[in-house]
Amino acid sequence: MRTLLLLILFLTQMPVWADHRDLAGWVDPRIGSVGLGRTFVGPSMPFGMVKPGPDCLSMPNAGWAPMPEPVKGFSQTHVSGTGGGQKYGNVLIQPIRLTDTPTHTPLLMPNNRVWNQPVYVQRRTAEDFSLGYYRCSFSNGITTEITTSERCALYRLRHADGLFVDVASFLGMDSIPNKREAQQFVGSSIHLVNAHELRGHTTVRGGWNNGGPYTVYFCLRSEVPFAATEVHDSLSAKLLFRTHPISMAPDSVVLVKVGVSYVSELQAQRNVCGNDFDTQLDTLRATWSALLGRVPYLGTPKERRMFYTALYHTLLMPIDKTGEEPAAYRRPMASTALWADRQLPYYDDYYALWDTYRTSFPLLMEYYPERATDMVNALLNIYLHEGYMPDARSGDCNGRTQGGSHGEVVMAEAFARGLKGVDYELALQAMLKDAEVPPADHEKEGRGGLEEYNRLGYIPYGIPRAGTRTVEYSYDDWCIAQVACGLGRDDLYRKYLQRSRNWRNLWRADYEWQGMRGFIMPRDANGQWLDSVVWGQSAVYHPTIAYRPDTKVAPWYIPWWNTFFYEALSAEYSLSVPHDVPGLVELCGGDSAFRRRLDIFFEQGHYNVANEPSFLTPYLYHYIGRPDLSAQRVSQIVRDNYSDAPDGLPGNDDGGAMSSWLVWALLGRYPVAGQATWLHIPPVRIPEEAKAAPTAHLSPSQKAYPMPGGNPMLTARFVLNRQYRNWPLAWTLETDTLRMVCHGNEYRIPLSVVEGADAFCWDSPQWTGRSYACRGTFLFISRAALRQLLRRHRFVYDGLTWREVERRKGVVHVRADVDGTEMWIATDRPLPFVIKMMNNKLGIDWTLE
DSSP: HHHHHHHHHHHHHOOOOOGGGGGGHHHHHHHHTTOOOOOOOOOOTTTTHHHHHHHETTOOSSSSSOOTEEEEEEEEEEOSSOOOOOOOOOOOEEOOOTTOEEEEEEETTTTSSSEEEEEEEOOEEEEEEETTEEEEEEESOEEEEEEEEEEEEEEEESOEEEEEEESSSOOOOOOOTTTTTTTEEEEEEEEEEEHHHHEEEEEETTTTEEEEEEEEEEEEEEESSEEEEETTTTTTTEETTTSSSGGGTTTTEEEEEEEEEESSSHHHHHTTSSHHHHHHHHHHHHHHHHHHTTTTEEEHHHHHHHHHHHHHHTOSSSETTTTSSOGGGGOOOOOOOOGGGGGOEEEEEEEOOHHHTTTTHHHHHOOOHHHHHHHHHHHHHHHHHHSOSSSEETTEOOOOSSOOOOOOHHHHHHHHTTTTSSOHHHHHHHHHHHHHSSOOTTTTSSTTTHHHHHSSSSSTTSSTTTHHHHHHHHHHHHHHHHHHTTTHHHHHHHHHHTTGGGGGGGGGEEETTTTTEEEEEOOOOOOOBOOOOEOOOSSSSOOOOOTTTOOOOOOGOOGGGGGGSSSOHHHHHHTTTTTTTHHHHHTTHHHHHHHHHHHHHHTTTTOTTTGGGGGGEEEEEEGOOOOOHHHHHHHHHHHHHHEEEEEOOOOOOOHHHHHHHHHHHTTTEEEEETTTTEEEEOOOOOOOOOOOOOOOOOOOGOOOOOOSSSSSOEEEEEETTEEEEEEEEEEEEEEEEEEEETTTTEEEEEHHHHHHHBBBBOOOOSSSOOEEESSSSBBBOHHHHHHHHHSSSSETTTTTTEEEEEEEEEEEEEEETTTTOEEEESSSSSSSSEEESSSSSSSSSEEOO
């Protein structure tokens, strides 16, 4: 008996195998939804085209925000885990009561006029999340439940009198024309087919990838007939159910289905799901359980929640749009023999390969090879029709490239694994196109800086993302070499193997910093190393920034896609050479020196858990024979940064990239992408107790400086390289200093500078809590410069000659001779404020109000 009790105790204390029959129950969609993760909380089928969920007024990238943020409705299309500008959020429906009244939100029309679009804002009193299911209750008594099929959303509404359907709505609505990374309305239509069915479409352009127009067609079908409809200029419709006021009935329920298509309204109608709500929910969960069960995992309840939620996130994107591809893809064409007997696969929302090639695609190829094969072939399908494989793609448009042309790594990984059903000759052709033919639009596809890369062996500073591109093109070229070798193309193998060493051309071997020696650093086209770099595009004024391995080179929101390294620093990228780690170890001084370097890198806080270039770094101890140290680093990273809480992801999930890194850590092996190589560690274990949220302690330099009184407060409306920021501005004169506070940053400007300066202070207010001792003026010119302007109709500032264009009461309009930058300078205020700056070649424009 004692033996039996001990056995029972042992079994209850040890981790248990997840029950493969109901793995859906271990998925918690809330994990990663709060904070940086930005994961989608609504229902979705694996790689499902339709992802219905709530859209909140603040319009986060995945639509949902925590309570008490108001909800404007439920749209049918979303992405998961993305940064940058919003995408999708199309065809919004909102259940309403007869007593509800709309407010209005501005909608920028194609003619740049602003239309006041009705919006029925509601506040949630409760909500519930589980895999494939979302429910919330509104303060007006309506409850909405949602599930989905691959191409149809299903809604079960309780106590609703009708629906408001907004086909013009989308995430990121803004009244500024052509705002970078913002979606823009193009057109829409909506019409009632019969008492049960409403159809229409919406066309939107832009968003994160700055893509062209995409059109979402829909067919909305209600089990309860509509009694009355109001259609507003093909933008929206208000529908009342015939049996109203059904909201008074205790069991009043309406089932609404929204079929979606990217082809036509009729196809949207065909996509309407035939199942009822509960049957479809059961079907969805059975589908997910079968897929999740392919990756058996041993763990505690907390570990299983984290593991299977992370695996779930990895299987949300890209989305399967086979049969929903653009019209050009549906025309007959000469396809390869592999596709002769079936439709070419088509996937969208590769968001982006730069994020997912490292950990997501190896996971798909390992456990879901049939899906991975279709995704690889879809990349080749896009190449056949667009001319390039995408590095990123959304809304049926390539863009934006980030660090390289990473279709090469995906193809090399598939080839190294022997993934069947792929035409590798065609794959090599597509890879060579990236490597040899400069694109017309390097932000959309292909390799930017390719001519310089192939001619110099590196990309010189001044070309966007020069450091990142040089390092990652080197790896892309190594991947080309491997495929070429396997296909018997020895000439190509030798050529691209040699090019794969190009990263060494930016290796500055004598550079020492924080006890580390040797870094990938900026170099100009003449081969000179740069200790400082110029920012801005002025032909006359050339401000510089000292360049160190921790320099971001992005003042004033200068686009990070134009910096030397993309979303990372030299300290990180100098360790990101996955195809030549032994060579990196040698350049760093051998095994002992490399271990010291890794230790310093982590101990000094240079490891960035929130970004993909550092994914491999904690495993680099393997290459010096110390996998035990890799295991220690990875375990610490997981325990410190991941949890099963809503903020349980340390960075943007990026379509499952951050989550798939966690999956590999919990499994105890890491894939070196493009090589079908594994680095093994003991599976990471996570304490069952919840992660304690770190306490935020602001140092004095991080606290916002209080706004001074005594003068009217202004608003500085900045346009920073097409990114918009509105920051408060206040100022006061002290004994011998002008004190200004903008966005919680303090600018202390001596009165001698206020009186006689001939240059601006360009210290940025983007980070709150900084104090600047200024040698130039901030948002105004000196009084001496104003006197010179009023007397001579010109003045010199920042080395530029500014000439008067027009003078009117209280303001002088001036223009720079060379750059063409314009300013409107106040002449009737205590300070000669620049009330408007336009066409500034530093990328910094503003208006003071």
